């Protein structure tokens with residue numbers, strides 16, 4: 001039974017995977033129901049998963065509901081992303097203590113080993129994008145790199161698409177194609193409830209070999225393929241990326257930016273929930289007597305005034321300039337800067353925007369305006 | 374080197390903000406080590422005359438005497454920092470600015486003629502120049518220590534003026550507006566409380582006043598959640614009712 005080809009694990013036995021990961025010293029983190037949403041948190045066993053829960057999303061609206069089934073992964077992405085672990089909202093980069101001769105620097109503790117379970121295809125793509133941003137250039141973010149090295153990734157192929165999902169447009173899902181150690185597809189119908197488990201790396205193959213489960217049959221693969229194809233066919237939204245750079249760079253003065261600014265509150269939620277947004281602010285926090293200091297890094301947002309604060313004030317004082325900057329950078333600037341779009345089509349910025357501003361709608365409107373004779 | 378001197382002053386207010394200083398516990402010792410507390414009637418009956426390096430001013434301008442007192446304090450202070458919603462926006466007592474203060478007094482007091490008040494309650498910065506405004510009802514004590522630290526060390530306070538949403542998201546708090554349909558002022562409210570209410574499943578009440586960027590576009594999502602007309606007016610009219618952005622917003626939804 002030591003094969004590491006795709007296997008069929010009865011869904012009720014997912015704890016075997018938890019055990020295999022925990023034996024290797026990983027803290028398992030994954031989806032969990034809390035305060036009316038599916039968030040990411042530490043999981044002791046599969047019982048902590050939001051079993052039977054589903055989500056309903058729309059612009060500025062999110063609700064969970066019990067579906068009357070035993071689905072383990074019957075929902076899409078929630079308000080949080082894996083960014084909270086890889087690029088945490090608060091991070092102490094180092095502590096300094098004043099001594100007799102100058103000051104001593106105390107580095108932060110080494111990062112924990114974590115197994116992410118339930119990573120969606122769009123999220124794998126988001127992690128790949130942040131990998132590129134933080135570690136792909138000449139200046140490598142060593143803390144990010146150290147945390148990233150300790151991660152084991154269990155992906156899940158999506159069996160449902162949310163109303164704000166558009167991964168098909170962004171070419172990032174709904175099937176996990178790379179960047180995972182193991183990938184699961186949940187096969188649930190009146191007759192069965194199984195998980196098709198496939199390995200995507202040597203580390204994944206090693207764990208897979210340990211699972212006491214039969215090899216998957218051709219019929220299982222066909223069912224999984226059909227499921228993912230159905231998800232792809234039911235995307236809640238789409239975004240036409242044709243010549244997107246020219247569209248955004250060429251329409252910086254479009255009246256559409258002012259129109260969206262009437263609705264945008266500049267609250268910055270879109271940037272917080274976006275799994276690729278990477279901006280941060282660094283501040284030294286010094287004790288009153290000057291004996292200790294901490295260098296703190298926190299998430300920053302291009303929707304704030306401090307983001308572009310220079311001598312003389314902020315560079316982007318109007319809401320339209322901030323929204324335009326965010327969208328243009330996300331969908332066009334990133335391609336020039338990092339060779340990839342900054343958007344993976346997860347839909348979080350649509351759902352978690354209080355006024356429900358929808359970037360797919362904004363792009364469509366911008367395109368329609370640009371094509372007007 | 375002589376230590377910088379600190380003075381704490383009170384105008385029309387509830388004392389909650391200056392109590393935040395006494396509430397600092399461990400940090401209070403550090404504060405007492407870094408500054409010489411020369412004037413703090415709430416804490417000590419030993420009151421020394423100015424000038425003072427740093428004056429913390431709580432409360433709003435509400436009586437004719439206040440107008441004089443604040444000028445004297447300004448003249449004696451190298452830096453003047455206002456603390457709390459009363460001092461920075463006029464406080465809850467600024468609700469009278471929207472009405473007839475005389476009528477209020479007559480309704481509450483047996484002998485309103487004993488009172489000598491102004492018709493309005495206004496922020497300190499409308500009378501004298503202010504070096505920094507620390508928001509909140511009440512203020513956050515960690516931010517207060519940061520402000521003292523900054524002025525003692527000659528740097529700008531690291532106090533962010535972005536939305537409460539930022540604090541929710543950083544703390545992993547689920548959005549009460551999007552996920553529960555609870556009306557919330559967080560998107561237009563100045564951060565500082567650490568998203569206290571949303572973390573306890575309530576919408577933000579706007580205790581820290583308006584954030585740095587415009588307020589008006591929150592009306593549409595609030596209206597969708599059933600906050601129409603009067604409800605919306607009252608939502609914006611609380612501790613920071615007289616802050617210009619909230620004042621305008623509440624007026625915009627008043628039925629004429």
Ligand code: SF4
Nearest residue numbers: 264265267268270353
């Ligand atoms: S687009 Fe939406 S989430 Fe982003 S800043 Fe504007 S109102 Fe907030």
Ligand code: SF4
Nearest residue numbers: 274343344346347349
């Ligand atoms: S821009 Fe919006 S849809 Fe695209 S990755 Fe970010 S949050 Fe998701």
